[in-house]
Amino acid sequence: MLRTRIITALVALPIVIGAVFAGRLWFLAGIGLIGLIAGWEFSQMMKAGGYRTTPVFTLGLIVLLVLNSYRSDFSLTFIITVILLASLVWQLFRTDSAAPTADWSLTLTGGLYIGWGMAHLVALRQLGDGLAWVWLALLYTWGADTFAYFVGRSLGRHKLWPRHSPKKTWEGLIGGIGGGLVGAAIVAYFSNLGWGTALVIGAIVPIAGLFGDLSISMMKRHVGVKDSSNLFPGHGGFLDRIDSLLFVSVVVYYYAVWGGVFTF
Numbered sequence: 001m002l003r004t005r006i007i008t009a010l011v012a013l014p015i016v017i018g019a020v021f022a023g024r025l026w027f028l029a030g031i032g033l034i035g036l037i038a039g040w041e042f043s044q045m046m047k048a049g050g051y052r053t054t055p056v057f058t059l060g061l062i063v064l065l066v067l068n069s070y071r072s073d074f075s076l077t078f079i080i081t082v083i084l085l086a087s088l089v090w091q092l093f094r095t096d097s098a099a100p101t102a103d104w105s106l107t108l109t110g111g112l113y114i115g116w117g118m119a120h121l122v123a124l125r126q127l128g129d130g131l132a133w134v135w136l137a138l139l140y141t142w143g144a145d146t147f148a149y150f151v152g153r154s155l156g157r158h159k160l161w162p163r164h165s166p167k168k169t170w171e172g173l174i175g176g177i178g179g180g181l182v183g184a185a186i187v188a189y190f191s192n193l194g195w196g197t198a199l200v201i202g203a204i205v206p207i208a209g210l211f212g213d214l215s216i217s218m219m220k221r222h223v224g225v226k227d228s229s230n231l232f233p234g235h236g237g238f239l240d241r242i243d244s245l246l247f248v249s250v251v252v253y254y255y256a257v258w259g260g261v262f263t264f
Contacts, residue, residue: 041228042110049223061111069119117246132191139183147179212247
């Protein structure tokens with residue numbers, strides 16, 4: 001399992017790194033693709049739980065929200081509005097849905113949640129020092145996930161939240177905080193964001209990442225699946241890989257916009 005996780009990471013990392021450094025349309029395309037795959041995985045998860053979402057609306061929302069964060073446009077806002085209304089009207093004509101309200105709600109939930117989180121990552125890349133801010137979000141998330149995995153696996157004894165994620169432990173959370181701070185410190189050292197930013201983000205983001213992770217875990221347990229997909233052997237699917245990032249990207253974005261006073 002560990003060997004598979006390492007091989008998968010070594011294949012995926014160069015692609016992610018290249019898109020982050022390239023920025024602009026390359027980064028937009030990469031984030032959009034990841035969002036689409038994660039949205040499809042969400043729809044398949046809900047299908048496994050007996051729900052009948054409409055993936056075309058879910059994926060359409062993701063694409064439009066990501067595009068809107070790259071270049072806000074009235075026409076995109078209009079199309080998003082049309083999708084919201086059309087997805088509800090569509091349910092009126094369906095005869096294969098035993099719970100049309102739940103199916104419609106989940107259709108929108110997948111698109112809005114995944115699309116909104118990924119859109120904030122695109123918006124983050126376009127800020128001043130956007131490259132450093134994106135790396136801060138990514139390296140914190142990767143560092144936290146990696147350290148939490150190894151510390152929890154070797155030292156984990158006390159369950160953190162068994163109702164939603166029985167394998168997570170308090171020891172793993174503490175290890176994740178340490179790993180996240182290491183990632184934040186690396187960005188602070190090689191950028192102009194400063195050590196104060198690394199420390200403040202390191203104090204805020206662990207909670208955001210934890211809730212992002214647990215939220216997807218809650219959904220997976222509800223529909224009875226272990227991973228969102230088997231796309232990455234040992235890692236699950238894209239949705240499993242970005243669950244923390246969907247929360248972290250939002251927190252880091254608004255800190256970058258509003259929390260400049262702590263950049264020292």
